[in-house]
Amino acid sequence: MNFFDRATDGYSESNLLGIGSFGSVYKGILNDGRSIAVKVFNLELEGVLKSFDVECEVLKNLRHRNLVKVISGCWNQDFRALVLEYMCNGSLEKCLYSDNYFLDTLQRLDIMIDVASAVQYLHEEYLTPVIHCDLKPSNVLLDEDMVAHVSDFGVAKMLEKEESFAWTKTLATIGYIAPEYGSEGLISAKCDVYSYGIMLMEVFSGRKSNDEMFAGNLNLKSWINDSLPNSILQVIDAELLKREDENFTEKLESLSSIMELALKCVRESPSERISMKVTLETLKKIKLKFLRVN
Secondary structure: OHHHHHHOOOOOHHHEEEEOOOEEEEEEEOOOOOEEEEEEEOOOOOOHHHHHHHHHHHHOOOOOOOEOOEEEEEEEOOEEEEEEEOOOOOEHHHHHHOOOOOOOHHHHHHHHHHHHHHHHHHHHHOOOOEEOOOOOHHHEEEOOOOOEEEOOOOOOEEOOOOOOEEEOOOOOOOOOOOHHHHHHOEEEHHHHHHHHHHHHHHHHHOOOOOOOOOOOOOOHHHHHHHHOOOOHHHOOOOOOOOOOOOOHHHHHHHHHHHHHHHHHHOOOOHHHOOOHHHHHHHHHHHHHHHHHHO
């Protein structure tokens, strides 16, 4: 284990990048000066060995520019770790809510297009369909060029080729989880679509799904839904658009289109939600329209 001790300076707290549901991620430095991320699994947690196996199985064959790459892994009787590429700009969650960062509309669009590209690849272009099951801003990491990479496949599910859904007892993050996943443990590609829709709302409203303003019957989804079509400006992140901005009406239309798309992703019934492929195509069109007025 000396390699990991040396690389992370003995897992020092100053190198701690984040804590997930099954372990902690540390920044490490290789002998040649390159930075890496080391995900160390907490073996005392229930389900952790399965999570490690799933993550290894899923990540070893995945190849996409918007997925975090695994460099190597290490396992023995009392230790499990993955070495991942290091993302110097941290998570999307950090960039959205830190005073040190500001993401403009185009950056947010690019990031969400990156995420949709990765998820569409998982659903439709990989050997067998992979359902991520835990899409949220803290699981989207940003590299030096602000390109987004989807990470953390600890609760992912690989479907058989002929399967369109599966069952699970492993629950993901409340607030992003699809109704049928939360109530029945029913997993399908449409679960990821739902989580993606919630993320889309969060990214362009600047409000987390568990924001303290949401209580009783009011939640992020109903708040956005009730604002369309006439009160959309009230739910858009105030930093993104101001009435005095040039081409205000056209920009507002683009942001409204994004929220309308998000609502199509979070319909109650999985069969009524659009696919990730259609979501990606629609978002690309919205970006082109936005660029023409920006």
